[in-house]
Amino acid sequence: MRARGAYRPAAGAITRRHTLAIGAAALLPLSARGARADSGAIRAGGNPAWFPYSWEEGERLRGLGMDRAEAALGHLGLTVLPMTFGRWPRALAALAHGQVDLLVSALWNAERTAQMLYTAPYATDDVCAFVRRQDLERYHAVADLFGRVGLAPLGSAYGADMDALEARGLNLERSGTITGMLQRVRHARADYCVLVRQNGLHLLASLDLADDLAPLPFPLAPVQVRMLITRDGPLAGRLEALNGLITGV
Structure with missing residues (x-):
């Protein structure tokens, strides 16, 4: 165990501030490149390794968040186009750049609210x-x-x-x-x-x-685990309905 005392990040370590400042252009999606949603289809991604809320298995996105999203969007007459990104920063960058419409698993972060909308918590x-x-x-x-x-x-x-x-x-x-x-x-x-x-x-x-x-x-x-959508995306006008469906209220 290391002794208590002043701590300085190791050379090359990335702090939270530096992480949030990473250029989105370097984090564009991998398998999702070139994908487009058909009329009525919602492009959905999530954290690739966050059990039990979302995780990736090859080109599949699984987990509680995906299950809730598919059920809720189906009730609204929408289909889901799953997209995988390999890394969480890539998924966030894809949402910020309109390459995906919904992330099914996210924690509240005030810095994201200028561009994005959070749903009510479902877990x-x-x-x-x-x-x-x-x-x-x-x-x-x-x-x-x-x-x-x-x-x-x-x-x-x-x-x-x-x-x-x-x-x-x-x-x-x-x-x-x-x-x-x-x-x-x-x-x-x-x-x-x-x-x-x-x-x-x-x-x-x-x-x-x-x-x-x-x-x-x-x-x-x-x-609290929530979903994340873009302010100008296809789900922005349906947020209240989406909240009721994913929380069962």
Whole structure:
């Protein structure tokens, strides 16, 4: 475990501010290039690796968010054209540039609201810190993480509560892949990483890391899972109806 103290991101590390400033032109979709929606078809993408809300299997997009979107849009007389992007920043860039109409899984981020509209939440979860199992007893409150070396996925933004924790001293470096991030914690090259709980537990099981890493028993922040659409897209005028259908209200 590294000692407490001032933390500076490693050379080449990408902070949240730098992540949000990445040029969208470099993040255009991969398999979705050239795709166009037919009349009545809604182009839908999502986070490619965020169980259980959305994940990609080849050219297929699966998960709770996709299931809710297909059911809701079908009720509105619309069909869904699934699109895959390989990386979450690519999916966001595609929505910003009108190359996709809907992202089925997203967390609230105020900086996106100038261009995009969020639906009502259709699921709730928690952001948690994942640490080495042998270190679980070292942490009793969120403040015990302050000043230590933390990691978060590239492109992640977990909302106002997490922003406030970062301002108070929660140091999060955003760099590398999620698998690499977990391995850095496993091999004590970082103290913890943050993930949404259900996805984190799924990753530990699928990567055979459940014996090495575990979430702390207290959450860092609650999160609400929503869908994301463009302000001038085909669903903007149907947001109220879409909200009622995806939430069952």
